[in-house]
Amino acid sequence: MKKVKKRSAGAKGSSAKPNAIVLAALELFTRYGYRKTSIDDLAQAAQVAKRTVYLHFENKAAVFLAILEYLGDQVRQRCVAAESIDGAAVDRLTALLDAYFGMAFELFSKSAHMPELEETFSKLARARIGSLNTEYEARLARFLRSLERTGEIGGPPRGLTVEQLVHILVRAAEGAKRDPRVQGDRKALERRLRELAILAIAAMKK
Numbered sequence: 377m378k379k380v381k382k383r384s385a386g387a388k389g390s391s392a393k394p395n396a397i398v399l400a401a402l403e404l405f406t407r408y409g410y411r412k413t414s415i416d417d418l419a420q421a422a423q424v425a426k427r428t429v430y431l432h433f434e435n436k437a438a439v440f441l442a443i444l445e446y447l448g449d450q451v452r453q454r455c456v457a458a459e460s461i462d463g464a465a466v467d468r469l470t471a472l473l474d475a476y477f478g479m480a481f482e483l484f485s486k487s488a489h490m491p492e493l494e495e496t497f498s499k500l501a502r503a504r505i506g507s508l509n510t511e512y513e514a515r516l517a518r519f520l521r522s523l524e525r526t527g528e529i530g531g532p533p534r535g536l537t538v539e540q541l542v543h544i545l546v547r548a549a550e551g552a553k554r555d556p557r558v559q560g561d562r563k564a565l566e567r568r569l570r571e572l573a574i575l576a577i578a579a580m581k582k
Contacts, residue, residue: 394432396422409489410496469573516542530582
């Protein structure tokens with residue numbers, strides 16, 4: 377797990393406590409929502425003193441932003457694993473889609489507070505989320521180009537760039553994640569992501 381950066385220049389000691397605070401916050405925000413979760417709740421769940429929370433994080437918003445950093449790092453790790461698996465191009469692309477959309481589904485799909493969390497993410501970290509999405513789409517584009525270079529697939533359909541194809545793929549995956557018929561059904565999401573991967577690879581078939 378990525379070590380969470382401390383938010384105080386004077387903070388001492390290992391990263392175990394800030395990591396514990398971030399993980400506790402992720403669970404509490406998902407279960408009870410951002411607004412109803414207090415610093416006292418975070419301290420109790422992380423088994424640290426309230427002053428320890430403030431030693432590492434300026435306020436609750438800073439903890440929330442640290443969660444985003446943690447999740448971004450988790451996606452990167454899952455992408456690396458997906459790119460290195462054995463299997464056909466469709467299998468690897470499916471795993472790359474699942475690295476992002478599957479993780480978000482696992483963490484948030486059953487939370488009754490998802491609308492509030494999305495609003496909070498948008499309010500506190502719109503630009504950062506945009507950067508992470510851009511990074512993820514660039515990674516997918518690099519992956520498809522690597523398949524093209526090795527001859528596993530051809531180029532994108534006439535009139536589309538690889539980046540445009542990736543953008544369409546990501547928007548379709550986002551829609552699949554939000555589909556009411558998929559909600560709460562991890563296997564259904566996996567099937568939908570695989571279908572999208574099949575379509576993308578077929579669109580670039582030699």
